[in-house]
Amino acid sequence: MGRDASLKQHEFESEALVHLDTLYNVALRLTGNAPDAEDLVQDTVTKAYRAWDKYQPGTNCRAWLVTIMRNTFINQFRRKRKQPSRVQFDSVEDVSVFDEVQERDPAGSFFRSIVDDDVKRAIQELPEEFRIPVVLSDVEGLSYAEIAEILELPVGTVKSRLFRGRRRLQKRLYEYALEMGYIR
Amino acid sequence: MTGFIRDLLGKMMPPPGGIDCGGVLAQLYEYIDEELDDPAxxxxxxxxxxxxxxxxxxxDFEKAFLRFVSELGRTSAPAELRGRIFQNILEEESQN
Structure with a gap:
């Protein structure tokens, strides 16, 4: 292996592969299952490595990688699957959980009673339009502007999807807590 | 204090911080997410x-919710996948 190749590898490892957990996490939420998520991560990393010359050092590598992942997912994975879920423009998120629990549990301590598998399932059950912004923001800590760029949406749309996605997620978690008798 | 008196007082007194509850709630997520551009x-x-x-x-409730999601929503990449990816990159180079 030449010196350039070894340098490229070193750069790629220290700038891109440090985001492997993020990539896996987003892949899991996009595909909904571990084997497809692993394939999607592998395809994304391979593409990113081949395109490494096009990456501008010092720019946002994580957002660049997630963008490649999203495009790969749209091109390859979605074809195999059914049509993406249509957002139901119903009003589930109109009533906030806080309004329902503020007397009994204003600090939201019922959240603590929910096990992580249920949290992940609740996230997965969100329609994709809400799920991906919520994962990128609330699990991965990306900014509105980064999410807007990755998803090719206006920042205002990201904000409203986050708002509605969070409300839906709260509602689902609240329902789990009720079902399990953690809150009455 | 009855709701009526509280509402009346609320109308007479300037809201705390110079912003009313509606204004705060409308921007609460942006505030928590540190996405508001205007420092004022x-x-x-x-x-x-x-x-x-x-x-x-x-x-407080929204903070608890967001803290909870960030702590429990995450899954680490399996070690085996990590190993396979490093291996792939080595192979990718040796083919060139």
Whole structure:
């Protein structure tokens, strides 16, 4: 292996592969299952490595990688699957959980009673339009502007999807807590 | 204090921080997410939350929710996948 190749590898490892957990996490939420998520991560990393010359050092590598992942997912994975879920423009998120629990549990301590598998399932059950912004923001800590760029949406749309996605997620978690008798 | 008197007082007195509850709630997520561009607005909301008995619990609840999601929503990449990816990159180079 030449010196350039070894340098490229070193750069790629220290700038891109440090985001492997993020990539896996987003892949899991996009595909909904571990084997497809692993394939999607592998395809994304391979593409990113081949395109490494096009990456501008010092720019946002994580957002660049997630963008490649999203495009790969749209091109390859979605074809195999059914049509993406249509957002139901119903009003589930109109009533906030806080309004329902503020007397009994204003600090939201019922959240603590929910096990992580249920949290992940609740996230997965969100329609994709809400799920991906919520994962990128609330699990991965990306900014509105980064999410807007990755998803090719206006920042205002990201904000409203986050708002509605969070409300839906709260509602689902609240329902789990009720079902399990953690809150009455 | 009855709701009527509280509402009346609310109308007479300037809201804490110079921003009313509706304004705070509408921007609460942006405030928590540190996405508000205007430092003056951030300061108004911060002051409002310090004293408002209605908005503070709401803020507290949303913070608890977001902390919870960030802690429990994450899955680490399996070690085996990590190994395979490093291996792939080595192979990718040796083919060139």
């Amino acid at each position: 607005t951030v300061e108004k909301i911060r002051k409002h939350l310090q004293v408002c008995k209605r908005c503070y619990p709401r803020y």
